[in-house]
Amino acid sequence: MAAPDLTDAVGLVSSGEASPLELVQAALDRLEALDDAVHAFVTVTADAALDAARTATEEMSAGGPHGPLHGVPFVAKDLFDSAGVQTSAGSRVLAGRVPDSDSTCLRRLRESGAILLGKVHGHEFAYGVTTPAVRNPLHLDRVAGGSSGGSAAAVAAGYCAMSLGTDTAGSIRIPASVCGVVGLRPTYGRVSTAGVIPLSWSFDTAGPICRTVADAAIMLTAIAGFDAADTTSSQVPVSDYLSDIDRGVEGLKIGVPSSYFFDNLDPDVESAVRRAIELLNGAGADVREVSLPLAETAVSAVFAICLPEAAEAHSETFPRHADLYGDDVRTYLELGVVRPGTEYVRAQRLRAAIVEAWRAAFDDVSAVLVPTLPARAAGVDQTSFDLPAGAEDVTPAYLRLTAAASLVGLPALSVPCHRTDDALPIGLQIIGRPFDEATVLRIGRAVEVVVDAPRLPLDERLTKRLEASPA
Amino acid sequence: MSEDRLSTECVAAMAEMAGAPLPDSRVEAVAATLAAFGPLLAVVRDVDVADRPAARFVLEPWGDR
Numbered sequence: 001m002a003a004p005d006l007t008d009a010v011g012l013v014s015s016g017e018a019s020p021l022e023l024v025q026a027a028l029d030r031l032e033a034l035d036d037a038v039h040a041f042v043t044v045t046a047d048a049a050l051d052a053a054r055t056a057t058e059e060m061s062a063g064g065p066h067g068p069l070h071g072v073p074f075v076a077k078d079l080f081d082s083a084g085v086q087t088s089a090g091s092r093v094l095a096g097r098v099p100d101s102d103s104t105c106l107r108r109l110r111e112s113g114a115i116l117l118g119k120v121h122g123h124e125f126a127y128g129v130t131t132p133a134v135r136n137p138l139h140l141d142r143v144a145g146g147s148s149g150g151s152a153a154a155v156a157a158g159y160c161a162m163s164l165g166t167d168t169a170g171s172i173r174i175p176a177s178v179c180g181v182v183g184l185r186p187t188y189g190r191v192s193t194a195g196v197i198p199l200s201w202s203f204d205t206a207g208p209i210c211r212t213v214a215d216a217a218i219m220l221t222a223i224a225g226f227d228a229a230d231t232t233s234s235q236v237p238v239s240d241y242l243s244d245i246d247r248g249v250e251g252l253k254i255g256v257p258s259s260y261f262f263d264n265l266d267p268d269v270e271s272a273v274r275r276a277i278e279l280l281n282g283a284g285a286d287v288r289e290v291s292l293p294l295a296e297t298a299v300s301a302v303f304a305i306c307l308p309e310a311a312e313a314h315s316e317t318f319p320r321h322a323d324l325y326g327d328d329v330r331t332y333l334e335l336g337v338v339r340p341g342t343e344y345v346r347a348q349r350l351r352a353a354i355v356e357a358w359r360a361a362f363d364d365v366s367a368v369l370v371p372t373l374p375a376r377a378a379g380v381d382q383t384s385f386d387l388p389a390g391a392e393d394v395t396p397a398y399l400r401l402t403a404a405a406s407l408v409g410l411p412a413l414s415v416p417c418h419r420t421d422d423a424l425p426i427g428l429q430i431i432g433r434p435f436d437e438a439t440v441l442r443i444g445r446a447v448e449v450v451v452d453a454p455r456l457p458l459d460e461r462l463t464k465r466l467e468a469s470p471a
Numbered sequence: 472m473s474e475d476r477l478s479t480e481c482v483a484a485m486a487e488m489a490g491a492p493l494p495d496s497r498v499e500a501v502a503a504t505l506a507a508f509g510p511l512l513a514v515v516r517d518v519d520v521a522d523r524p525a526a527r528f529v530l531e532p533w534g535d536r
Contacts, residue, residue, distance in 0.1 A: 300514035331504045334493060338485040347515045
């Protein structure tokens with residue numbers, strides 16, 4: 001059986017209907033049956049997870065939960081430091097690296113009572129959008145997206161209800177969209193990145209990937225907040241992400257860009273996203289056009305800033321271990337070194353102008369709705385999409401609609417919005433005001449209600465594995 | 472010369488000037504990737520920033536530091 005949603009798992013544990021040990025054992029049984037086809041995991045910490053689950057089960061007998069996520073299993077991208085467990089960023093460069101302490105996010109989840117099942121693959125050093133090691137559980141011949149591909153695949157495969165991912169230019173939202181789950185990039189500075197291996201300092205964020213919006217809200221509550229160990233961490237107080245989540249969208253002003261974000265889309269993506277927006281309008285949202293000047297330049301600015309920032313982040317390890325990097329990451333790092341400094345500064349000036357454009361848009365609306373991606377899950381060997389305006393390479397295609405929120409540092413949620421006859425999931429992206437994750441989540445919850453996107457079945461090869469599994 | 476047509480010799484020289492010389496075996500891959508990304512990066516170079524603000528980092532506008 002797939003892991004229960006986080007909200008349900010918390011309820012099952014607190015009511016005594018399921019023990020932490022039962023939840024963890026069920027998760028381990030499922031990944032044992034499926035993961036040599038999905039390949040989400042780098043490291044399964046089964047013994048530690050079972051020990052923690054036994055302790056958590058005893059604690060329930062002795063007096064009840066010691067945190068809001070007591071006994072609920074989770075996974076973390078292999079970019080988050082984990083005490084005593086290898087953290088290698090999916091790279092041979094860091095093979096065998098075992099941190100002494102947890103990243104702040106991982107520590108906060110453990111302090112909330114959650115139990116780590118193991119570490120999951122991301123694209124090497126989070127520098128890519130496909131995570132080649134991982135297969136999409138809904139269609140094993142398709143990518144799981146990236147860079148947090150293992151995080152999304154673990155949730156989509158039903159191993160657990162929550163996972164930690166990171167998002168630099170789209171790395172939570174891209175895999176969430178193609179795997180049919182919910183992924184939230186928080187406002188830059190909202191969630192600590194202390195103990196997370198960096199890719200690009202002025203973009204990097206950490207956030208939740210779950211099956212439902214309410215679950216993402218619960219997980220965000222556990223990990224958000226100021227952290228003195230992270231120099232980019234914000235002191236803005238953490239909101240209550242759950243109290244208004246079911247309020248609906250009646251009267252809420254929601255913007256739809258008048259240009260760029262709906263250009264050159266897979267027709268099925270466009271129709272699913274526009275249908276979701278119409279349904280929100282029908283539910284009482286005040287949907288209106290917004291102008292976002294320079295939107296078409298955001299992805300270029302992201303590339304121009306990320307290439308040199310990543311090259312600098314790797315400036316100590318790369319010259320010594322260049323041969324250990326994968327070909328694609330190596331090439332990006334080499335390219336980052338040769339770009340002119342003036343290009344980086346110009347991109348930062350452009351970034352400031354785009355920030356002003358979004359600030360002006362938020363004078364009129366509380367959030368902006370756009371597709372997460374222009375296309376659905378690519379085939380594992382696919383290099384480009386055939387879109388109405390012609391072929392487009394997978395990497396720039398997957399980044400062109402996620403880049404803006406990253407550039408401006410805004411919260412952005414991807415929530416499924418496909419229809420019952422769609423064979424592959426489609427994501428709707430909700431971009432909100434800085435630190436207004438509560439409204440983003442509220443709209444996301446409304447999308448779940450009005451669109452009612454079905455949970456697509458696992459690839460039938462996985463279903464057969466489950467039928468043959470002894471557990 | 473447009474960046475999508477930079478020669479491998481030119482890419483090798485750029486790396487040399489940046490203090491990170493590329494092995495011969497890597498020059499072709501970097502030149503090809505630069506050709507692929509050239510049009511994207513050219514957008515930054517070509518955008519008119521005459522009346523744009525100075526460079527600054529993203530957290531500053533939200534004023535909470």
